[in-house]
Amino acid sequence: xxxxxxxxxxxxxxxxxxxxxxxxxxxxxxxxxxxxxxxxxxxxxxxxxxxxxxxxxxxxxxxxxxxxxxxxxxxxxxxxxxxxxxxxxxxxxxxxxxxxxxxxxxxxxxxxxxxxxxxxxxx
Amino acid sequence: xxxxxxxxxxxxxxxxxxxxxxxxxxxxxxxxxxxxxxxxxxxxxxxxxxxxxxxxxxxxxxxxxxxxxxxxxxxxxxxxxxxxxxxxxxxxxxxxxxxxxxxxxxxxxxxxxxxxxxxxxxxxxxxxxxxxxxxxxxxxxxxxxxxxxxxxxxxxxxxxx
Numbered sequence: 208x209x210x211x212x213x214x215x216x217x218x219x220x221x222x223x224x225x226x227x228x229x230x231x232x233x234x235x236x237x238x239x240x241x242x243x244x245x246x247x248x249x250x251x252x253x254x255x256x257x258x259x260x261x262x263x264x265x266x267x268x269x270x271x272x273x274x275x276x277x278x279x280x281x282x283x284x285x286x287x288x289x290x291x292x293x294x295x296x297x298x299x300x301x302x303x304x305x306x307x308x309x310x311x312x313x314x315x316x317x318x319x320x321x322x323x324x325x326x327x328x329x330x
Numbered sequence: 331x332x333x334x335x336x337x338x339x340x341x342x343x344x345x346x347x348x349x350x351x352x353x354x355x356x357x358x359x360x361x362x363x364x365x366x367x368x369x370x371x372x373x374x375x376x377x378x379x380x381x382x383x384x385x386x387x388x389x390x391x392x393x394x395x396x397x398x399x400x401x402x403x404x405x406x407x408x409x410x411x412x413x414x415x416x417x418x419x420x421x422x423x424x425x426x427x428x429x430x431x432x433x434x435x436x437x438x439x440x441x442x443x444x445x446x447x448x449x450x451x452x453x454x455x456x457x458x459x460x461x462x463x464x465x466x467x468x469x470x471x472x473x474x475x476x477x478x479x480x481x482x483x484x485x486x487x488x489x490x491x
Contacts, residue, residue: 233462234464234465234466235464235465235466235467236465236466237466250466250470251470253466254464254466254467254470255467257464257466257467258464258467261462261464
């Protein structure tokens with residue numbers, strides 16, 4: 208799992224990163240977490256955001272769009288939350304969940320870096 | 331001398347040499363003093379909170395049903411017995427590996443889940459769910475439900491036998 212640890216560490220080196228998790232959306236369980244602070248429990252965030260991903264996947268299916276999620280951006284008052292499902296074969300059913308501080312992060316850069324991390328992540 | 335003579339002989343046990351029979355607490359099942367409406371509310375809340383939960387069973391560690399809110403035709407008595415079986419295995423693992431008391435056990439099959447949570451040394455909570463259930467959320471919510479159920483069962487006066 209060295210690859211996973213490196214990926215999580217790289218995600219935490221994104222400017223303004225608060226926490227990151229690799230989550231299995233078939234169960235809502237985390238495969239790995241990094242960062243986070245006393246106030247946010249990343250396993251709770253993972254379980255909750257699993258429902259977000261599932262709802263969107265179901266919607267896409269119901270609309271017969273025949274497409275997939277590249278990423279989901281959730282904007283809070285003080286944070287951005289980025290959800291990026293893994294696109295390679297080994298990462299099927301998984302997504303990366305990144306929390307960044309709105310004031311310290313560059314959203315475009317964070318999104319770009321998260322994509323690079325996701326593409327290089329082989330499990 | 332035959333080999334049979336080398337074997338240790340079984341001798342009848344001396345009176346008083348046997349350990350005293352284990353004193354088991356009275357079963358929770360069939361106890362009319364349990365706060366059934368409050369328990370039912372907790373079980374219903376858990377089912378509402380997590381989509382995909384078919385129902386919950388509150389059973390004793392003796393395998394007897396206390397109450398349930400299953401609606402899909404599964405026999406709750408069977409599930410209470412299965413939950414106690416899973417508890418028994420978990421408890422034995424806990425003993426052998428010195429890992430302490432049983433907390434939780436989950437079985438995942440092709441089309442669903444059965445999770446069993448310890449409520450108290452006497453009671454178990456079994457939850458049946460579909461395959462698509464968010465197990466992580468179940469594992470987050472069920473222990474708090476179990477803790478509240480433990481409080482509800484705490485003040486109950488045990489009935490005889």
